[in-house]
């Protein structure tokens with residue numbers, strides 16, 4: 001096939017494109033797009049307007065709100081639409097911190113959170129709050145015992161993600177929620193990667209705040225939600241108009257909200273079925289990749305998202321691995337320092353105790369609905385060659401792992 | 405990553421990749437920015453680089469820079485090779501993204517190390533940067 005590089009020149013790629021970066025983002029489902037279109041064209045009204053097309057928009061937003069609430073086991077008036085996972089995380093953490101600062105200034109989170117959480121916490125430290133970053137074990141798992149030990153009299157918030165975006169490790173959220181409740185501390189979870197993969201019940205799991213993002217489950221980009229349990233003391237993040245019951249200003253992104261509603265409905269209805277297929281593909285992929293010598297699995301062997309594969313290949317670097325995969329039409333991701341704009345290796349793999357030079361050779365393949373058994377076969381066919389090629393090029397590779 | 409076609413060419417078909425068994429000089433340097441490593445092997449005849457090979461553990465820009473740099477100094481005198489700057493390598497590659505400029509430094513430094521290793525083995529004074 002032919003694709004275009006950034007200069008608009010055509011580049012030939014062998015075979016069909018295999019997209020295995022579904023944790024970065026997903027394509028919007030056709031049915032979702034179709035539900036969205038009328039809200040950009042004939043039903044374009046502002047939900048705050050009282051005339052007919054305004055009311056139509058308002059009803060559409062309310063309907064989507066119901067769908068999000070149903071997917072989480074929440075009430076409709078506990079769901080707020082935002083511009084995505086980043087805003088939801090910022091709102092939850094800053095909002096709780098400032099609204100409860102007379103009670104305390106201590107926040108507990110983990111060292112493997114998304115930057116939307118970590119950088120927000122770092123900023124709050126500059127505002128006089130204190131943050132404990134819980135360590136994780138080699139699988140990326142937070143220990144409930146460590147959490148208990150970190151709790152202080154002035155702890156106001158615990159923010160632990162439901163599932164990690166790099167290594168897919170699923171945290172013991174129900175246990176964490178129980179600890180938070182027993183200690184009367186608010187519990188926020190970033191569930192951005194979990195929607196459509198892990199069944200969620202905010203009541204049963206004792207979750208007070210939950211972030212989600214549409215584009216991770218075949219919905220549109222730039223639209224997310226924050227669930228806020230009724231009675232939670234939280235400040236407003238975006239000030240302005242009276243939208244979202246005066247808690248999140250700005251004209252609603254109606255088409256995206258409609259799309260998010262449809263997408264979450266489809267994603268949660270299909271969890272079991274989709275996980276079954278993804279698990280088979282994941283296990284086949286992991287098994288095949290670990291046949292490559294000096295390859296290691298990152299993340300938990302079983303407590304992991306059904307769509308996440310993360311392996312490291314010693315002696316090689318991830319960006320060059322991605323470029324060679326791209327040339328074969330395979331799109332994936334890495335935690336290598338060379339592939340990040342900060343030149344820092346993945347903080348997640350580092351927190352799991354993976355040495356820097358080995359983080360360099362990490363590869364994340366995140367599966368999605370469009371991946372087939374054939375795609376997995378093709379990846380397993382080309383990867384060993386690519387790894388070997390880079391190993392032959394690397395000064396670190398011991399003789400026995402070279403072919404030239 | 406916005407790489408030029410030249411970078412992609414040298415990355416995909418690296419010139420002078422490998423090692424030299426009985427080399428006259430070897431230089432190995434690490435990149436303080438991201439932790440990558442480049443190794444250069446030289447064969448020297450009559451003060452000229454008669455053969456050169458590289459091994460690189462790094463990104464696309466690092467591999468392309470190694471390939472381009474080795475091609476640019478093969479057959480050159482040691483003095484000429486010493487003068488090769490990372491900027492000249494980057495230019496020959498039709499430019500590198502700003503964040504990737506440090507990767508071309510690796511090539512310049514590894515060449516300097518290799519030349520000095522050769523000089524030291526010959527009992528000569530190493531050169532200064």
Ligand SMILES: Cc1ncc(COP(=O)(O)O)c(C=O)c1O
Pocket residue numbers: 023024083084085086087089114116161163164165190192193213214222224
């Ligand atoms: C765990 C996690 N949290 C937050 C975000 C940010 O979401 P968004 O891209 O919608 O701002 C992401 C997406 O990369 C994520 O994976």
Ligand code: FES
Pocket residue numbers: 337338339435438439440461462463464465466504507
């Ligand atoms: S070698 Fe690490 S960024 Fe180029």
